[in-house]
């Protein structure tokens with residue numbers, strides 16, 4: 001009954017496909033949103049967010065598609081070589097900054113921009129080996145997020161400490177960074193932005209604000225900042241709960257693929273699954289799909305979760321095991337073993353929809369793919 005069919009030459013069943021052309025398209029869409037009118041038409045510069053291995057897409061797969069970005073934003077210094085190996089020669093913003101004094105010995109690389117969250121990181125920076133090229137420093141204001149970054153007084157102290165370093169050429173520049181806690185609401189950034197302005201207005205240096213939500217919801221502000229930091233938008237994901245990426249002109253950059261590995265007819269009243277978890281109210285046809293929670297599919301999706309089988313939507317039965325899930329094929333008379341399945345990332349099945357149905361976010365879903373799933377660019 002069970003027939004395992006491998007996809008391509010990888011020899012595995014579940015595969016995540018990354019579409020670099022979608023990422024290049026999305027980058028262009030973000031640029032359009034940010035374009036200014038009038039005498040200075042060039043919009044703010046863009047740090048493309050590649051946190052969490054590029055939101056699960058794989059840094060090495062997305063870097064070639066981000067040639068149009070001005071810089072890449074990663075979490076850790078150790079990820080800089082991954083960006084370089086993928087061909088990126090421009091600036092790299094290390095969001096978490098230095099983790100300890102040992103990392104300071106790894107600052108012998110060019111194009112580094114280090115975010116500073118706490119004074120200790122300046123101690124480590126100061127103690128770096130002499131031959132390191134001067135990095136940029138971005139002071140992060142704690143803002144209304146409230147748990148990461150320098151508070152008002154510590155920010156001013158950090159700036160006072162860095163200014164002479166800049167004058168001496170020990171660092172290449174000082175920037176000002178803040179991250180909003182509620183950019184997806186109409187009034188969400190006003191108070192935070194006012195505090196940030198009062199803190200930084202008198203200080204020279206570029207400002208970086210605006211994640212995806214701020215770019216979409218506060219376009220006038222986004223156009224006026226020096227550097228924005230979009231993540232989700234680049235991967236085709238909407239930052240707003242009531243919209244999907246397509247409605248924002250974006251294309252999904254990742255799709256998750258599996259196969260139907262068994263098809264069964266159930267009689268009315270039949271019960272299947274552990275402890276008879278699922279009961280057929282009437283005669284029906286079901287399919288077993290070779291993707292489960294050990295791949296990163298949500299373990300408790302609602303009954304009726306859409307799943308694409310052979311290019312047509314079918315209803316999931318809410319039954320997910322370690323390696324498989326069940327789908328209702330009653331409206332798919334032609335469905336058979338080996339038929340391709342898409343779990344998310346098709347125009348008719350955005351990851352945002354799957355995530356929302358399970359009470360999570362799309363980045364959570366995509367970064368939750370496990371090491372069992374090969375991620376391939378195609």
Ligand SMILES: *Cc1c(COP(=O)(O)O)cnc(C)c1O
Pocket residue numbers: 049051095179210211212213229230231232233239
């Ligand atoms: C993750 C992150 C971003 C990007 O957020 P998106 O919602 O993916 O656009 C920008 N700035 C900071 C500080 C972040 O942590």
